[in-house]
Amino acid sequence: MKVRIVDESVPVYPEMDPDGISVYSLHAGDHVEIMKITRRKGKSWVHIQRPDGQMGFVMGNTRVFAIRKVQLDQKQAVFYSEPSVEADQLGTLARGARLVVQDVKKVEGSDGWVKVVTPEGQEGWISGKARIRVLPDNPVENGRRQMIYAAMWLAGAILIVVYLQLTNPESQMIMLGYGAGIIGLLQLVQGFTQYQQGKREQRESKQ
16 A cells, blocks of 8 residues: 655664664655554554665554545546635546545635545645545456456356256246346456456556
């Protein structure tokens, strides 16, 4: 999971030892990826990786903000340059727009604001009341997992329907089997779509 450092300064250690010598420091606004959270000698440690690939450990009480990929789930949302309706409008985002949430700001007398970045790299703010849907951190792996579960669900539904057709064709359970099969098929399609989208994003990020 990618996060933004909130604390002003965070020492990074080569090992999970608070008495050791830090190799470098992270500062407010720096982006890192959380690789693993471990508990050792009663203390929590976070294994992190910087964008340049350098790794290390920070204390578990380090304050961070989770950077999440989201999708706009309403007809449209006005895109502002600053967290205020008086700020310049950068444009209008349409339903389905994929964004990266980088910050949230509470403003008295409003629903708050969400700082987002478009796929083109443009930063701006949308209202905190805008409906957004959080996307999985790893759509390829999530899509693959969803396809496997859906295939198992679909296979089970088919076996139940075939069994009932052979043993008790008048059973009302057959309709439930058909319903379960339809659900499995829909999940399979959804997982495949997510998998393909993730693969496309991976190709685009390498270009």
